[in-house]
Amino acid sequence: MTILKSMNCLAAAATVAGLAFSANIASANNLRGWNIHVDDYPVSIAMKSFADDIAEKTNGEITARVYNNGVLGDQPDAIEQVRLGVIDFGEFNLGPMGQSVPEASVTSLPFIFKDVPQMYRLMDGEVGDAIGEGMEAKGIVPLGWYAAGARSFYNSVHPINTPADVEGLKVRVMSNDLFVKMIEAMDGNATPMAFGEVYQSIRTGVVDGAENNTPSYESTNHYEVAKYFSLTEHLIIPECLCMSKRSWDKMTPEQQEIVMQAGRDSAILQRQLWDEREKQSLEKIEAAGTIVNTVEDKAAFQAAMEPVYESFLQQNPNLTDLVTMIREAD
Numbered sequence: 001m002t003i004l005k006s007m008n009c010l011a012a013a014a015t016v017a018g019l020a021f022s023a024n025i026a027s028a029n030n031l032r033g034w035n036i037h038v039d040d041y042p043v044s045i046a047m048k049s050f051a052d053d054i055a056e057k058t059n060g061e062i063t064a065r066v067y068n069n070g071v072l073g074d075q076p077d078a079i080e081q082v083r084l085g086v087i088d089f090g091e092f093n094l095g096p097m098g099q100s101v102p103e104a105s106v107t108s109l110p111f112i113f114k115d116v117p118q119m120y121r122l123m124d125g126e127v128g129d130a131i132g133e134g135m136e137a138k139g140i141v142p143l144g145w146y147a148a149g150a151r152s153f154y155n156s157v158h159p160i161n162t163p164a165d166v167e168g169l170k171v172r173v174m175s176n177d178l179f180v181k182m183i184e185a186m187d188g189n190a191t192p193m194a195f196g197e198v199y200q201s202i203r204t205g206v207v208d209g210a211e212n213n214t215p216s217y218e219s220t221n222h223y224e225v226a227k228y229f230s231l232t233e234h235l236i237i238p239e240c241l242c243m244s245k246r247s248w249d250k251m252t253p254e255q256q257e258i259v260m261q262a263g264r265d266s267a268i269l270q271r272q273l274w275d276e277r278e279k280q281s282l283e284k285i286e287a288a289g290t291i292v293n294t295v296e297d298k299a300a301f302q303a304a305m306e307p308v309y310e311s312f313l314q315q316n317p318n319l320t321d322l323v324t325m326i327r328e329a330d
């Protein structure tokens with residue numbers, strides 16, 4: 001049972017026993033949080049609300065500060081720092097998380113979810129629990145699953161309509177071998193690179209483009225240097241507000257309950273803000289001259305991804321059931 005689930009039982013037990021939240025002083029009382037996004041991004045607003053909520057509900061026993069814009073380092077490094085307890089919490093994409101937690105990589109398989117609503121349903125149920133258990137085994141406690149829409153390709157060369165249009169393109173990917181295989185399956189050249197380096201790299205031609213959701217494409221100004229945005233929607237990767245197990249273990253059960261609830265509430269807020277931001281971002285990039293094209297034949301991209309599944313399952317045979325559970329879900 002994941003901590004996320006067992007907290008429900010704890011809350012019930014606390015209520016039954018009539019326990020009031022105690023005023024114990026935690027040893028972890030000034031939490032530091034990692035965030036890669038700009039201040040007005042849905043993730044940043046929800047994390048701020050999470051931090052404020054904790055301080056308020058613990059009567060200041062625990063305070064939390066979120067460091068935006070990736071100032072605490074790159075995402076892959078930050079995930080390790082959270083595992084080690086150097087950073088207390090963070091909001092991570094399950095793509096790079098997959099390098100430490102193989103279960104998380106399942107969500108990075110292209111087209112594994114049918115659509116965003118299905119991803120939410122599965123992450124809020126058994127699939128999310130299985131991934132959460134994998135994370136906990138690696139020292140990371142999930143508090144809430146955040147939204148990140150669907151990722152599509154964008155570049156400075158031409159619109160992408162078929163897998164053949166990716167051939168020869170230099171495409172920046174997030175850190176996870178799966179994404180390299182994904183680009184190679186279409187004969188493109190993949191370059192894993194930190195998020196913060198992508199703008200300059202496209203501008204100077206180190207890469208031709210990248211792939212992301214519209215809010216990230218817009219908030220990083222990538223639309224200024226890569227004007228073709230092609231709605232392949234090949235990846236629907238959830239994100240996670242999560243805490244270091246080391247920091248978590250320093251808190252009292254009452255404090256843990258408050259933090260868990262704050263995490264869940266912040267995820268509800270983030271998902272609402274996300275939908276709004278997606279609309280605004282689309283309007284903004286179109287007004288700025290981005291050429292957005294829909295992709296008629298997504299099946300061709302799906303078919304091209306079969307080798308990615310084969311090699312992933314060969315390397316992770318123990319995840320076959322989880323992959324099948326998602327692929328066969330309604």
Ligand code: GTR
Nearest residue numbers: 036093148174195212213216
């Ligand atoms: C964003 C995501 C970030 C980061 C970024 C990237 O959509 O929210 O956490 O993973 O993509 O492409 O590196």
